[in-house]
Amino acid sequence: MTTTPAAAPTNLRRVPLAKRFLTFTWLTVGLAIAILVFYTFVQPSIVVDTLVTGGMWALLAAGLALVFGVMNIPNFAHGEFFMIGSLTAFFVFSPLQDAMFNDPAGTGLLKIVAPFPGMIAALIVGFAVGAVLEVILFRPLRKRSRDQWVMNTFLLTAGVSVVLINGDRLIFGNDFRGATRYWDVRPISILGTSVSVDRIAVFVIAMVTILLFSAFLLRTRTGRAMRAVAQDEAGAQMAGISLNRIFVLTMGLSCALAALAGASLLWLYPSYPDVGLQPLYLAWYVVILAGLGNVQGAIVGAFIVSLIQTLTVTYVGLDWIDVVPTLFIILILLFKPSGLFGSEVKGVWEQ
Amino acid sequence: MLKLTAVEAGYDLLQVLWGVDLHVEEGEFVAILGPNGAGKTTTLRSIAGFVPPIHGSVTFRGKELRGTLPHQVSRIGIGYVSESLNLFPSMSVYENLLVGAYTVKDKSAVAATMDTVFELFPRLLERKDQLAGTLSGGERKMLAIGRGLMPRPSLLLVDEPSLGLAPIPTLATFEALKTLRERGMTILLVEQNVNTTLRIVDRAYVLEQGRVVLEGTGDELLGNTHVQEAYLGI
Numbered sequence: 001m002t003t004t005p006a007a008a009p010t011n012l013r014r015v016p017l018a019k020r021f022l023t024f025t026w027l028t029v030g031l032a033i034a035i036l037v038f039y040t041f042v043q044p045s046i047v048v049d050t051l052v053t054g055g056m057w058a059l060l061a062a063g064l065a066l067v068f069g070v071m072n073i074p075n076f077a078h079g080e081f082f083m084i085g086s087l088t089a090f091f092v093f094s095p096l097q098d099a100m101f102n103d104p105a106g107t108g109l110l111k112i113v114a115p116f117p118g119m120i121a122a123l124i125v126g127f128a129v130g131a132v133l134e135v136i137l138f139r140p141l142r143k144r145s146r147d148q149w150v151m152n153t154f155l156l157t158a159g160v161s162v163v164l165i166n167g168d169r170l171i172f173g174n175d176f177r178g179a180t181r182y183w184d185v186r187p188i189s190i191l192g193t194s195v196s197v198d199r200i201a202v203f204v205i206a207m208v209t210i211l212l213f214s215a216f217l218l219r220t221r222t223g224r225a226m227r228a229v230a231q232d233e234a235g236a237q238m239a240g241i242s243l244n245r246i247f248v249l250t251m252g253l254s255c256a257l258a259a260l261a262g263a264s265l266l267w268l269y270p271s272y273p274d275v276g277l278q279p280l281y282l283a284w285y286v287v288i289l290a291g292l293g294n295v296q297g298a299i300v301g302a303f304i305v306s307l308i309q310t311l312t313v314t315y316v317g318l319d320w321i322d323v324v325p326t327l328f329i330i331l332i333l334l335f336k337p338s339g340l341f342g343s344e345v346k347g348v349w350e351q
Numbered sequence: 352m353l354k355l356t357a358v359e360a361g362y363d364l365l366q367v368l369w370g371v372d373l374h375v376e377e378g379e380f381v382a383i384l385g386p387n388g389a390g391k392t393t394t395l396r397s398i399a400g401f402v403p404p405i406h407g408s409v410t411f412r413g414k415e416l417r418g419t420l421p422h423q424v425s426r427i428g429i430g431y432v433s434e435s436l437n438l439f440p441s442m443s444v445y446e447n448l449l450v451g452a453y454t455v456k457d458k459s460a461v462a463a464t465m466d467t468v469f470e471l472f473p474r475l476l477e478r479k480d481q482l483a484g485t486l487s488g489g490e491r492k493m494l495a496i497g498r499g500l501m502p503r504p505s506l507l508l509v510d511e512p513s514l515g516l517a518p519i520p521t522l523a524t525f526e527a528l529k530t531l532r533e534r535g536m537t538i539l540l541v542e543q544n545v546n547t548t549l550r551i552v553d554r555a556y557v558l559e560q561g562r563v564v565l566e567g568t569g570d571e572l573l574g575n576t577h578v579q580e581a582y583l584g585i
Contacts, residue, residue, distance in 0.1 A: 221453065228439050228450045234401065235437030237421035238430075240454035240502055 029340075032304050035311070044191030046310050052199045054306030055206025059261040060279055061286035061298040062213060063254030069230040069293030070250045073138065073153040078258050078283060079276025080164035081126050085259025086271035087168065088125045089118035090177040093266065097179060115182040119205070119263045126259025131252035133160065138251070139244065161276075168273040178270025202264045209260060210299055213253075217295065226250055230293065258283075278322075285325050289332055291339025301340065352377045352537060353398065353429075353506055358407035360397040367393040369561035370407065375506065375539050380532040382540045382548045384572075384582065385558035391541040392434055394558065395508045398539075399431040400424040411506070426454055430504030434511050436495040440484030444475055447483050447494055451501030461501070468497040471527055489520030496527065506537045513544045525551055545582040549573045557582075 036047055060082065067075050096114040137156060142149075183201065187194040217223040228236040229246045237243060261279070262269070269275050286305050290297030305325055312324040332340065353375040361367040367390045375381045383391045396402040398409055400421040409416040411429060425431065439447050448468060452461040469476040472493040478486060483494060492512050499507055509528065513521040521544070529551050532538055542548040549555060549569040557565035557578065565577060572578045579585040 221449075224442075224446060224450055225453055227442065228453075231439040231441055232437045234421070234433065235439060235498075236450070237401075238399070238425055238433070238437060239451050239498065240422050240425035241450075242420075242422045 029300070029304075032307055035307065043314070045193040046307075046314055048190060048193055048195050048199070049310045049313075050303065050307045052195075052203045053309065054303035055203045055210070056261050056265055056302075057279075057282050057286055057306055058210055058299045058302035059206050059257045060283040061290070061302045062210065062295050063257040064283045065287050065290065065293055065295045065298040066217075066226075066250060067254045068287065069295060070226055071138070071153075071247055072150055073157065073251075074150060075157045075254070076154060076280065077133075077157040077160040077164060078254070079274075079278075079280025080161050080168075081130065081255040081258035082262035082269075082276040082279045083164070083168060083271060083273065084129060084255075085122035085126050085262030086266050086269060086275060087172065087177065087262075088122040088259065089115075089263035089266045090179065090271050092118035092121045093179055093182075094177075100184075111184065115201070118266070119260060122259040122263035123256045127252040127256035130255025131248045133255075134248050134251040138247070161280075165273045165276075172273075174273065176270040176272050179266050181267050198267050205260070205264050209257065213257065214296070214299075222246075222249065281322070282325075285329050287339075288329055289340055291341045294339065294341050297339065297341030304340075352379075352412060353539065354408075354410045355394070355398070356408045356410075358394070358397060358404045358409060360393055360402050360404045362402065366405070367561055368397065368404075371558070371561070371563055373556050373563060373566070375537060377505075378532075378535055378537055379554065380528070380538045380540070380552045382542055382552040382555040383558055384542060384545050384548060384555055384578075386581075387543075389558040390561040391558055392510055395431065395433075395510050395539070395541055398424070398508060399429065399433075425502060425504075428502075428505040430499035430502060430507045432492075432495045432499040432507065432509045432512070434514060436491055438483040438491060438494055438498070441482060443480050443482055444486070444494055445479045447498050448475075448501055451498035454502050460503075464501055464503055468500055471500075471530060472497055487520075488515055489517070489523065492516065492520070492524050493527070496524070500531075506539065507531070508539050508541075510541045511543065512540070513542065513547075521547075545578065549578075 036050065060078065063081075064075055064078050067073050067078075093115060096110070096117065100110060100114065137160070138153065141152060141156065181196070181198055183197040185197045187196045188200065189195070190200075215223075217227060225236065225239075225241045226246055226249070228239065228241060229243060229250075233243060236246070258276075258279075262271075262276070269279070282305060286301040287298055289305060290301030305328075308325050308328055309321055312320050316324060355371050355373050358371045359366060359368050367388075371390070371394055373381075373383070373394075383394060385391050393402055397404050398416065400416070400419050400423065404417055411427060414427070416424060419427075421431075439450060442450070448465055449461070452464065455461050455464070469479075474490055475493055475497055478490060483491065486494060496507075496509065496512070499509075512524040512528070516524065525547060528538060528540065540548065540552065549572050552569050554566065554568050555572050556563050557572070565572065565575065567575070573583075
């Protein structure tokens with residue numbers, strides 16, 4: 001963006017780099033780490049909860065940030081992929097669960113691997129639905145006109161969200177479809193708190209996925225092409241990168257991550273038509289906090305939001321769980337409008 | 352190798368090219384000269400697929416390019432170094448070059464091409480891990496040309512490499528283009544720096560108001576009265 005004189009958004013703030021970093025980003029990150037370390041010794045459950053939910057918000061937020069960075073789409077239908085993921089996982093997992101009930105003496109292997117087919121199915125279905133949306137909705141819109149793109153796609157995704165929620169309601173009804181637990185094992189004691197295996201599994205799945213996802217973006221040819229498209233579409237085309245192909249992949253991948261989050265949290269968030277709304281807002285908190293389109297920032301931001309949530313629940317009360325993060329977001333927007341890690345608004349086209 | 356016949360092109364309601372005819376043969380170093388707004392950049396953009404011609408034809412090795420998307424143009428062997436360079440500012444020099452080689456599957460070929468680029472522009476090797484957004488103007492041009500070379504194109508389109516550069520980096524860029532040409536690269540260059548350009552190219556076209564008004568070898572055009580009066584100030 002710096003190569004084009006017309007790159008307007010970069011000049012919004014003229015605070016010296018060093019000062020900017022010292023005053024806000026590192027202060028916040030440092031504070032977060034300090035609080036974490038402090039509570040490790042005082043109240044370990046806060047750390048455990050922060051890490052478990054943070055991992056899931058990271059999956060959601062990373063996909064949201066990716067789509068905004070590469071395609072400039074503020075995806076307000078992202079939560080519905082969470083719903084699609086949990087629904088898929090439910091339909092794959094329940095027959096397996098029934099099989100385990102009917103045969104309690106059955107092999108231990110099934111008990112260990114039973115949740116995974118549902119998660120893999122959620123990944124695949126999420127990817128497919130995301131890719132289809134790109135092809136049948138965003139591609140025709142892009143062909144027609146790119147004027148007011150962010151606004152138009154915002155409206156489009158809000159519409160998609162309504163259609164998917166009500167489509168779910170129409171086909172599957174207003175029922176909760178969940179699972180009480182994935183792994184029927186005793187909780188494990190970590191740092192003096194007992195943690196269910198499901199929670200640990202969720203954390204491990206989130207971490208492994210984020211690691212693979214980051215490695216994909218940073219080290220592979222296709223991941224590099226995605227970042228190239230985010231930074232300069234024309235430049236990417238000059239290098240022979242097909243925008244359409246990258247867009248399909250980006251949308252599919254982002255939706256697959258959201259669906260995986262939904263599938264992994266089936267025991268906590270039973271599938272319901274608008275189960276995705278709360279996760280959607282949280283993912284947006286994270287993305288705004290980290291800076292729009294910044295994938296790595298979103299991963300760190302997810303843990304910060306999760307920490308704020310956990311602290312709120314512990315010390316203020318469950319009713320305040322959405323209030324405190326929102327207040328925090330308002331403060332961020334007032335003092336650092338481009339987000340904690342956003343030195344510039346990445347990926348937005350030069351107008 | 353490349354042939355434009357009566358190409359008309361423009362943006363929305365503004366037509367810029369009004370019938371451009373030009374051709375570039377294998378191994379040639381050809382320049383398009385002309386004042387601001389004459390359509391030099393639009394000519395390159397219409398070859399590269401960013402501004403599809405309204406009328407006329409663009410053929411590359413006998414194949415019609417009309418309707419070809421920019422990334423397909425790159426894949427058939429036409430490298431394009433745009434005026435605004437279109438680098439990836441948050442990627443390192445090395446990564447910019449790697450993305451440039453996106454279409455090359457063979458890793459050893461990529462490494463070999465990268466070595467040639469570093470040999471042509473030793474500065475880029477020094478700055479290998481630096482982010483492209485932090486490079487100086489001259490280094491950015493080098494990187495853009497380097498990235499354009501990574502897919503091993505047979506024809507390189509270069510738009511105003513001297514734009515915004517001090518005299519010394521400008522000369523360095525021209526030297527690099529000359530070296531490339533000596534190694535057999537076909538180059539179509541757009542320039543405003545008429546004097547220097549005419550001394551290094553084989554042939555040149557003068558574009559005015561969307562039409563080719565003059566064409567000839569570098570020496571012929573240097574001796575032409577119109578060129579001398581309008582561009583060289585003699």
